[in-house]
Amino acid sequence: MKGAEILIESFRKEKVDVVFGYPGGSVLDIFDIIYKSGLRFILTRHEQGAAHAADGYARATGKTGVCIATSGPGATNLVTGIATAYMDSVPMVAITGQVPTRMIGNDAFQEADITGITRPITKHNYLVKDIDELPRILKEAFYIASTGRPGPVLVDIPKDIQNASTDNKYPDSVEMRGYKPNYEGHIQQIKKAAEMIMAAQRPVIYAGGGVIISNGSEELAKLAGKAGIPVTTTLLGLGSFPSTDDLSLGMLGMHGTKYANLAVQDTDLLIAVGARFDDRVTGKVSEFAPHAKVIHIDIDPTSIRKNVNVDIPVVGDVKKVLAELIKNIKKCDTQPWLNKIGRWKKEYPLSYGKGGLKPQFVIEKIYELTKGDAIITTEVGQNQMWAAQFYKYTRPRTFISSGGLGTMGYGLPAAMGAQAGCPGKLVFDIAGDGSIQMNIQELTTCVLNKLPVKIIILNNGCLGMVRQWQELFYGGRYSSTILNAKGPDGEKGITFCEENRCHPYLPDFIKLAGAFGAEGVRISKDSEVVPALKKAIESDKTYIIECIVDPEENVFPMVPAGASLNEMIESMA
Amino acid sequence: MKHTISALVENKSGVLARIAGLFSARGFNIDSLAVGETQDTAISRMTIVVRGDDAVLEQVCKQLNKLVDVIKVQDFAGKDFVDRELILLKVSTDGKTRHEVLQIVEIFRAKIIDIKAKSMTIEATGSDSKVDAIIDMLRPFGIKELARTGKIAIARG
Numbered sequence: 001m002k003g004a005e006i007l008i009e010s011f012r013k014e015k016v017d018v019v020f021g022y023p024g025g026s027v028l029d030i031f032d033i034i035y036k037s038g039l040r041f042i043l044t045r046h047e048q049g050a051a052h053a054a055d056g057y058a059r060a061t062g063k064t065g066v067c068i069a070t071s072g073p074g075a076t077n078l079v080t081g082i083a084t085a086y087m088d089s090v091p092m093v094a095i096t097g098q099v100p101t102r103m104i105g106n107d108a109f110q111e112a113d114i115t116g117i118t119r120p121i122t123k124h125n126y127l128v129k130d131i132d133e134l135p136r137i138l139k140e141a142f143y144i145a146s147t148g149r150p151g152p153v154l155v156d157i158p159k160d161i162q163n164a165s166t167d168n169k170y171p172d173s174v175e176m177r178g179y180k181p182n183y184e185g186h187i188q189q190i191k192k193a194a195e196m197i198m199a200a201q202r203p204v205i206y207a208g209g210g211v212i213i214s215n216g217s218e219e220l221a222k223l224a225g226k227a228g229i230p231v232t233t234t235l236l237g238l239g240s241f242p243s244t245d246d247l248s249l250g251m252l253g254m255h256g257t258k259y260a261n262l263a264v265q266d267t268d269l270l271i272a273v274g275a276r277f278d279d280r281v282t283g284k285v286s287e288f289a290p291h292a293k294v295i296h297i298d299i300d301p302t303s304i305r306k307n308v309n310v311d312i313p314v315v316g317d318v319k320k321v322l323a324e325l326i327k328n329i330k331k332c333d334t335q336p337w338l339n340k341i342g343r344w345k346k347e348y349p350l351s352y353g354k355g356g357l358k359p360q361f362v363i364e365k366i367y368e369l370t371k372g373d374a375i376i377t378t379e380v381g382q383n384q385m386w387a388a389q390f391y392k393y394t395r396p397r398t399f400i401s402s403g404g405l406g407t408m409g410y411g412l413p414a415a416m417g418a419q420a421g422c423p424g425k426l427v428f429d430i431a432g433d434g435s436i437q438m439n440i441q442e443l444t445t446c447v448l449n450k451l452p453v454k455i456i457i458l459n460n461g462c463l464g465m466v467r468q469w470q471e472l473f474y475g476g477r478y479s480s481t482i483l484n485a486k487g488p489d490g491e492k493g494i495t496f497c498e499e500n501r502c503h504p505y506l507p508d509f510i511k512l513a514g515a516f517g518a519e520g521v522r523i524s525k526d527s528e529v530v531p532a533l534k535k536a537i538e539s540d541k542t543y544i545i546e547c548i549v550d551p552e553e554n555v556f557p558m559v560p561a562g563a564s565l566n567e568m569i570e571s572m573a
Numbered sequence: 574m575k576h577t578i579s580a581l582v583e584n585k586s587g588v589l590a591r592i593a594g595l596f597s598a599r600g601f602n603i604d605s606l607a608v609g610e611t612q613d614t615a616i617s618r619m620t621i622v623v624r625g626d627d628a629v630l631e632q633v634c635k636q637l638n639k640l641v642d643v644i645k646v647q648d649f650a651g652k653d654f655v656d657r658e659l660i661l662l663k664v665s666t667d668g669k670t671r672h673e674v675l676q677i678v679e680i681f682r683a684k685i686i687d688i689k690a691k692s693m694t695i696e697a698t699g700s701d702s703k704v705d706a707i708i709d710m711l712r713p714f715g716i717k718e719l720a721r722t723g724k725i726a727i728a729r730g
Contacts, residue, residue: 115587119594124641127587144641178583179641302635 003134003162004029006170007095008037010138013170016066018042018057018420020050022077024070025110026097029162042420042449045441047074049413051081052439055090056414059400060375061421062215064091064146071097072110075156076117080407082152083121087404088236089213091150093141094122098158101129115156123151124179131164136171143174148181149300150213181299185316185324193271193295193312194328200269200293202337203229206252206281209236209403210274210298212396216319217241220273223326228334230341232260234275235384236403239393244372249341250350253281254559255385258348261557261565263341264289272296274318277307278404279561287564297321350389353571356550357524359383359458363390365529366428366456369537374426375400375418379411379435381465383458385555387430409438412455416442419451426454426537433459433483433505433546443516446542454536455544457509460551468554472569505548513544524548575604575624577649577656577726578634583642584610584617592619592643595636601625605658605723616644620656620725649726656726659698661686662708665715666693674714681707692717 001009007030011019018040023031034041044050047069054065065085069078075096085092099108115127124144126137134157141153197203211220217240224231224247231241232249243250249260264270270292275281282288285307296303296310297318304313314321352360363386366374372392377400378384384401393399400418402410415429429436436457446453458464461484470478484505513520519541523532529547536543557568582588589608596603604622611618623630630648637646649656666674667690674693678685683697697707701724708719 116590119587119591120598129586176641178644300639302632302639306632 002029002165003131003157004033006134006166007138007157007162008033008039009170010135010142011039011066014064014142016064019066019068020044020053020057020417021068022047022050022070022074024074024097026071026099026159027068027162029159030068030095030097042445044413044445046439047077048081048409049416049439049442049445051078051092051094052084052407052410052413053417053420053442054092054094055081055085056377056400056417057421058085058090058092059414060397060418062397063421064093064142065417066093066095068095069097070110071099071114072112074110075114076112079117079121082118082154084402084405084407084410085152086121086123088209088402089150090152091146092152093145094152094154096154096156097162098127098156100160101158102160104158114154118154121152122154125154125156127156128158128161131161131166132168134161134166135168139171140174140176144179182315183299183317183320185297185314185321187324189312189314190321190324191328193314194325196269196293196295196312197227197229197271197329198332201334202267203227203269203271203334204249204263204267205229205231205271205273206234206264206275207231207237207240207273208234208275210318211237211240214274214299214318215396216274216322217396219319219322219326221245223322223329226326227329227332228338229271230263230338232256232264234278234281234403235388235401237275238388238399239396242394243392244394251388253565254283254561255389255555255557257350258557258568258570259341259344261559261568262344265565267292270294272298273322274298276303282307282565283559284562284564287566352553357526357529357547359386359460359547359549359553360390361526362456362458362529362547362549363387363430365533367391369530369533370426372398374398374428375415375422377401377411377415377418377427377429379429379431380406380408381432381435381463382460382468382553382555383430383432383435383464385465386458408435412436412439412453413442415453415455416446416451419446419453420449429453429455431455431457432464433457433461433509434463437507440512443513443518443542447517451542452540453542455542457544457546458549459505459509459546460549460553461505462551465555471554473560509544509546518542518544520544520546522546522548574627574650575622576630577654577724578621578623578637579647579649579726580619580621580637580643581611581645582617582619583644584615585642588617588642589619591640592621592637595633596621596623599629599633605721607723607725609725618725620723622724647728649728653729654726655729656700656724657698658701658704658724659696659722660704660708661694661696661720662711662716663692663694663718664711665691665717667691670714674711677707677710683707
């Protein structure tokens with residue numbers, strides 16, 4: 001078989017049902033085979049969109065996402081998407097074309113050393129130099145991407161290799177002496193952890209994205225229920241534990257709930273499950289959970305003791321370790337601790353003020369109308385934090401967001417990928433007016449492929465999160481964060497400014513929706529929210545709801561960067 | 574603190590860059606790095622000498638282990654191991670100094686491998702301290718060129 005045929009064969013064998021990508025000179029042979037293959041291929045409008053779409057598909061379905069780009073600029077356009085997937089442990093295989101083998105290193109047209117460029121942002125990568133190795137490399141790529149702690153793997157295939165033939169077959173299994181992920185937790189460690197849990201007075205589970213990746217939500221709920229342990233989650237852990245449960249503390253960290261942060265600062269045993277003690281979670285690390293012993297369950301040994309000291313590390317798959325842990329635990333009495341937390345919850349609920357259309361209100365209404373059953377993707381910034389705080393996630397794989405890298409422009413292509421993978425689901429992208437513009441070209445892809453993503457643009461006329469930091473820490477000097485014509489102190493609502501002959505908010509998202517063949521509506525009052533959402537939900541079209549929200553609304557509570565979790569700012573007052 | 578790290582790796586292109594990248598990304602300068610095939614020609618041994626904070630290096634070693642092309646990693650810090658380095662050193666000599674240089678070479682059990690009217694080239698092997706000592710002793714005569722292999726190391730027993 002020819003190289004390009006082997007690639008498509010590998011997709012078939014690995015049960016890849018959709019591929020995102022963009023053609024070009026160095027992948028013409030691959031696209032010629034795609035043309036004949038019947039493979040579902042989604043042509044994005046930018047390679048970055050293809051990478052994020054593969055990522056969103058992977059996070060929504062749990063399967064490996066696949067994207068293809070040509071050499072040089074095609075490949076470098078994937079870079080942000082690959083780095084995003086790497087930081088959040090998303091299984092992805094990225095295929096890039098490369099100039100012919102004999103031209104590599106000669107500054108050929110559209111040549112870039114993409115394996116060199118992506119070395120620190122992939123779990124592994126390959127430059128294929130020999131056609132006989134291609135079947136094995138592709139098998140390894142899919143294996144590495146989806147096992148252990150998942151991550152993106154890039155395979156760079158020169159044009160001549162795509163055309164060369166080999167008799168080697170696509171293998172059924174892999175054997176790599178340098179890569180053997182360990183799934184089973186050490187049983188002695190698990191027993192010690194169980195004893196420590198039963199001895200604790202004020203335990204807290206801190207659950208991360210690893211719970212969702214390992215499909216361990218059921219086990220997590222069982223453990224929490226059996227031992228009476230409250231659960232707080234990271235941003236990427238949202239959905240791993242139902243936030244409607246009495247034991248749920250919501251999210252912790254920089255924009256976590258006050259009660260989650262208070263619980264973490266007061267706990268005597270922190271049980272970290274598939275989480276990595278990111279700085280957005282811990283705040284000042286030396287003052288994080290100061291009274292706590294720490295149990296850390298994670299599949300990646302490098303996560304253990306990276307940022308904090310751990311009393312009992314358990315290296316293994318979260319689902320398996322939790323299942324084993326449950327067997328070793330008896331019912332614990334944590335009622336006094338739960339009572340204390342209950343009081344905190346009553347005293348410090350998440351809240352927001354009045355005045356204009358509030359972004360939090362919009363998100364609450366999305367939750368109410370979808371009953372928590374939608375898939376929510378986000379861009380990055382205030383929109384992301386409000387989506388995390390005010391939608392109640394009850395199921396894994398329903399919250400999809402760039403947590404580690406914090407990639408603006410992620411939400412729309414990720415929503416598109418999620419929708420492609422879950423056709424029956426309602427998929428919302430909660431966006432800001434800044435970040436939506438970073439990959440807005442993918443509206444075309446959504447419309448042409450009948451992906452009825454609902455895009456909620458919380459338009460505050462500025463780069464809200466950066467503006468919030470400028471307001472709080474830079475004396476209100478809004479350097480380059482104001483996106484509209486008037487600034488946040490100017491006119492609110494929709495009026496056309498005559499002197500500039502322009503819309504006060506540029507671009508005009510509703511005209512843009514029309515230009516892309518999507519539906520669009522602009523709202524600016526509380527009373528318009530539910531009818532607009534209902535109409536969008538009922539529509540089978542790609543739909544933009546532009547919400548003109550209070551431009552100076554901030555995300556609270558907030559722990560300033562580098563401060564301890566005790567030092568929460570709760571409002572502007 | 575100085576660490577001697579030994580890594581068994583796949584003998585393939587790109588592996589060196591992956592390993593070097595883990596150090597350079599943290600701003601660590603590698604003091605020395607020696608690579609060669611092992612008894613299995615598909616596997617190379619890399620011996621890396623690097624200075625850095627112990628906790629950071631523990632993390633680097635874990636990350637080395639995580640690389641798909643790395644089979645085994647050992648940090649020899651605090652362990653029982655033997656290490657050697659080979660140097661080639663060209664020193665200025667003339668009729669007056671030649672004898673003294675020869676004496677130093679003999680004391681260190683080094684070898685003369687080339688001799689010209691105005692210079693001698695010396696081959697010496699040993700641990701860090703021995704190699705450093707012979708270099709120090711020869712410095713006053715004028716070292717014209719120096720090449721070091723970097724340290725290689727192996728655990729005892």
